[in-house]
Amino acid sequence: MSLPIEPLACAAAHATAARLSDALAVPPPAGFGVDRGPRSLRWHDQSLSKGAAGVAVLHGVRAHHEPVRQDRVHGWLARAAREDLSAATGSGLWFGAPAVAFALTVAAPGRYPRATASLDAAVIDLVNVRLHAAHARMAAAARPSLSEFDLVRGLAGLGALLLRHDPHGELLRRVLAYLVQLTQPVPAPDAVGSDAPGWWSGDVPSGQPAHRFRGGHTDLGMAHGISGPLALLALAMRQGITVEGHRAAIERICTWLDTWRQLAPAGPWWPERLSLDELRTGLPVHDSPGRPSWCYGTPGLARAQQLAGQALRDPARQQAAEDALARCVADPVQLNRIIDPALCHGWAGVVATVWCAAADATTPELGQHLPRLLDTLIAHADDAPPAGLPGLTEGRAGIALTLHSLATGTTGGWLTCLLLDSPHDNDGNPR
Numbered sequence: 001m002s003l004p005i006e007p008l009a010c011a012a013a014h015a016t017a018a019r020l021s022d023a024l025a026v027p028p029p030a031g032f033g034v035d036r037g038p039r040s041l042r043w044h045d046q047s048l049s050k051g052a053a054g055v056a057v058l059h060g061v062r063a064h065h066e067p068v069r070q071d072r073v074h075g076w077l078a079r080a081a082r083e084d085l086s087a088a089t090g091s092g093l094w095f096g097a098p099a100v101a102f103a104l105t106v107a108a109p110g111r112y113p114r115a116t117a118s119l120d121a122a123v124i125d126l127v128n129v130r131l132h133a134a135h136a137r138m139a140a141a142a143r144p145s146l147s148e149f150d151l152v153r154g155l156a157g158l159g160a161l162l163l164r165h166d167p168h169g170e171l172l173r174r175v176l177a178y179l180v181q182l183t184q185p186v187p188a189p190d191a192v193g194s195d196a197p198g199w200w201s202g203d204v205p206s207g208q209p210a211h212r213f214r215g216g217h218t219d220l221g222m223a224h225g226i227s228g229p230l231a232l233l234a235l236a237m238r239q240g241i242t243v244e245g246h247r248a249a250i251e252r253i254c255t256w257l258d259t260w261r262q263l264a265p266a267g268p269w270w271p272e273r274l275s276l277d278e279l280r281t282g283l284p285v286h287d288s289p290g291r292p293s294w295c296y297g298t299p300g301l302a303r304a305q306q307l308a309g310q311a312l313r314d315p316a317r318q319q320a321a322e323d324a325l326a327r328c329v330a331d332p333v334q335l336n337r338i339i340d341p342a343l344c345h346g347w348a349g350v351v352a353t354v355w356c357a358a359a360d361a362t363t364p365e366l367g368q369h370l371p372r373l374l375d376t377l378i379a380h381a382d383d384a385p386p387a388g389l390p391g392l393t394e395g396r397a398g399i400a401l402t403l404h405s406l407a408t409g410t411t412g413g414w415l416t417c418l419l420l421d422s423p424h425d426n427d428g429n430p431r
Contacts (some may be wrong), residue, residue: 005406009374013191014407016381020400023060024390025072027079034407038086045080047391048099049152049344052080054392058401060107061412070100073107074206081115092147093126093157093417097122107413120165127158127171132282134178141187143202143216149182150219151419161233163241164416164423173243177235179229180249192216192276197256199226205273215276220260222300222419223344225273226253231419241423250308253318255306264288266334268320268325272296289328291337292347296417298328303353303420311361318362325357328366329373332350340383342397343418347377352402356420390418 005013043053056076063073080103085098093099101119104112134148134155147153151160159175166172185199192200192215202216219225230253237246261268262284269289271278278284294300302325309318328334329350340346351373358366381399389395392414405411413423 005409006371006375009371009378010407012378013297013403014372016123016378017062017400017403017407020380020381020396021058021404022057023053024076024397024400025069025245026075027052027055028390042236044170044389044391045082046085046097046099048102049094049393050389050391051075052391053099053103054395055397056080056103056107056389057392057417058404058413058423059376060103061401061414063107064412065408065410077108077112083120085119087122088149090153091126092150092153094152098158098161102161102164102403102417105295106412122240123158123161124171127155127162127175130155130158131174133172134182138181138186143186143190143200144182144194146199146201146203146219146224148385149179149199149229150224151232152223154228155179156228156232156419157417159236160416162238163232163236164413167236167241167423172236172241176233176241176246177243178243179233180243183227183252192279196276196279197226197252199229210269212277213275216228217273217275218279220257220270220271221272222304223295225296226256227301228306228419229253230257231304231307234304234311235416235419235422237311238307242284247312250312254305254308254312257301260284261324262289267298268324269298271326289334291345292328292331292334292350293338293345293422298334299325299350301401302328303357306357306360312390315362322357322361322363322366325354327371329354329366329369339376341380341399342394343402343425344393347373348399348402349378349418351377351406352415352418353420355406356415377403 046053048054056073059072059076080100085100091100097119101123104116104119113316116245137144141394149155151157155175155178159172162169182198185194186198200216200218204210204213205217220227222228228304233246233250236348260270261391270285271286289298291297302321305320306318309321338346341348343349354366354370355374358370390397392398415421416423
């Protein structure tokens with residue numbers, strides 16, 4: 001990306017990235033993670049977010065630009081694939097066969113053709129199964145689960161993998177066509193009624209009281225909500241990959257997000273999720289923004305809408321999104337809610353999002369916030385992520401990779417797993 005960092009900050013980011021990466025040179029002993037709650041070792045091995053697959057991405061991207069030992073890449077890929085890879089219900093971009101496929105594509109392109117072919121076949125089968133189930137659900141006029149369409153487990157995430165690995169294939173176009181259909185209202189004869197969008201889910205959000213979400217909910221964020229599909233649709237359109245109804249689908253999502261944009265002295269913000277009561281009253285229960293994170297907060301939502309503005313060639317929408325993000329990261333009250341350095345919820349996610357958005361921005365304002373945010377990430381880079389995880393989106397590998405990318409000005413396409421940026425530029429060349 002053509003967004004230069006000051007030499008001293010660049011050197012500090014490079015040194016910190018190298019130090020964190022060196023601490024992840026080899027996988028830990030086989031017993032690692034066994035005492036970390038209900039998650040199995042298999043989760044950590046096959047997890048892009050928490051475990052070995054994500055660390056392989058770190059070392060592979062660094063190896064593209066620096067003399068990083070290839071045995072680091074091989075060792076973490078081998079750990080990720082040491083057991084049968086999951087292509088079951090819980091698998092998706094961040095876990096199982098798709099996660100390892102993404103890691104292999106980014107970290108070691110062309111180096112393991114047999115493994116790549118096997119993973120490609122597994123991903124194709126999984127996408128076909130998911131599309132068949134989604135269309136059957138739509139035919140029954142039922143509400144979707146978040147895992148049907150979200151970035152972490154659903155078809156938006158699988159579409160991100162296809163955008164990275166096979167951008168001009170027919171399977172990606174089928175995923176995009178599904179997302180277009182997802183944005184259309186569901187004629188479901190249930191308590192929710194026709195006011196809810198097509199992505200309204202019958203799920204009760206994890207960790208939330210069931211009575212509050214007895215009529216289901218909608219999630220607005222990048223990780224589990226509608227901003228993920230919006231970002232994928234926009235990134236594909238930016239690369240000239242479109243399907244019938246593509247533009248209208250982006251506009252429907254944007255109009256919905258406009259409806260729920262809240263105005264405050266510190267700038268616009270969006271609720272993380274909405275219950276049926278909130279849908280009916282038109283008012284969120286919270287009166288101020290939550291944590292400014294990539295996954296649920298203003299940074300991720302604003303970046304998705306900036307991408308949409310670019311794809312639609314709508315400068316007013318793009319500028320509104322950039323203004324929302326700039327005002328968010330200028331607000332110390334919101335920034336004080338960040339409690340860890342990781343990509344998903346923490347400083348690395350804010351820095352990566354602002355970096356991508358600033359590179360595309362119509363004014364220099366976003367880029368002017370980046371040095372301060374980068375200094376903060378470097379200062380907190382050694383803070384332990386939750387549970388001391390090594391992986392990409394929730395662990396130390398993501399912190400190191402964010403710093404490496406800013407120091408080198410390159411990404412190797414890894415930001416596609418967050419739907420923050422395209423894996424290829426507008427001429428089809430790898431980033």
